[in-house]
Amino acid sequence: GVLKPFTEVIRADMNDIQAMGQKPLTFIREVLTMCTYPMLLKDPNLPSDIKVRANQILDECGGRSAAAYTYSEEGRCHLSSGSIEAMRSIVNVLNLPQNDIRIGILVPIPRDPTYTALLDELGIIQIDYYLEEDDNWSINPEELSNALETASKYCFPKAILVINPGSPTGSVLSPLNMEEIVRFAAEKKLVLLADEVRAAYQFNAFAQGCYFQSFKKTMMQLGSHTAIWRSCGLRCGCLEMVNLGEDVIAVYKKSICIKMCPGVLGQIAMDCMICPPLSTEPSYPNFVQYPSWIIKGIRCTRSIKMNGESEVSKLKIPKISEHEVPPVSESEVPEHEVPKVSEFKVPEHKYSKYLYP
Secondary structure: OOOOOOOOOOOOOOOOOOOOOOOOOHHHHHHHHHHHOHHHHHOOOOOHHHHHHHHHHHHOOHHHOOOOOOOOOOOOEEEEOOHHHHHHHHHHHHOOOEOOEOEEEEEEEOOOHHHHHHHHHHOOEEEEEEOEHHHOOEOOHHHHHHHHHHHOOOOEEEEEEEEOOOOOOOOOOOHHHHHHHHHHHHHOOOEEEEEOOOHHHHHHOOOOOOOOOOHHHHHHHHOOOOOOOOOHHHOOEEEEOOOOOHHHHHHHHHHHOOOOOOOHHHHHHHHHHHOOOOOOOOOHHHHHHHHHHHHHHHHHHHHHHHHHHHHHHOOOOOOOOOOOOOOOOHHHOOHHHHHHHOOOOOHHHHHHHHHOO
């Protein structure tokens, strides 16, 4: 093939940060280790609070074994094997055609391609709405209205998907913009699907004044999926259903009753993050130092990366999260390459699709 100015490709497209060498969180690893090998509970060198936590978890497992099934409680918060599985389960409940007219869901562009695959799998119409690149990838209510009006002619719009922080844009919506989206969804009677799985990346914010706020908090003020400590392979996430009728929730529960819950190790990791060490416990100092260690490393790496990209391509790089979508103007695509990629709508797509077919 064409000779490239590099000899190695780094696998950094899946957000699998531990596969890229990020140090794991000691607190989670110690709890997991004790739960899978309880003999370590007798080790005097391990923190006492870790032993208490592991004992509490094992008491909830049949036979005090992390290999046993776990008890499931009813409620509005549900565990899943990752964000896409959570989204698949809730979208599947919404997927009820009206008078043989397929339903549609408003989805952002650019977006994570796994959502495209998911909606295709379920036979759901994708109603594209474009993010405002010049306004930090915000969502324009007028753009939503236009997309909804056009789509209403050929499908039944049922929901709107909002990814915040954005993927792949890495941007964070402002509270004011979120209020506009909540009001829009309420006015148009749309289910708001808020993918907030990257919420903890607010700690990775490089732009001053960047702050993440959940849609639930925004909605409550008017009248969620969530990770800097990402352990992708443990496969456990959660979703919360807010303002849905009990009949809808009942149907949802029936639809997932035959599915298996996330692996027990993933559930243990989730428990550790929901109930972290207290300031009075031995594991606390190491736990609170971990985020600053991670952020320092990421900021250093990103500074080098941004400076390098700016020197090479003169591209303006966003300064939020681990994602970036560098804007590419028509003039920056080499003239002799434009005919080869002319079928794509925006320059960024032309450039990336041609480079990575």
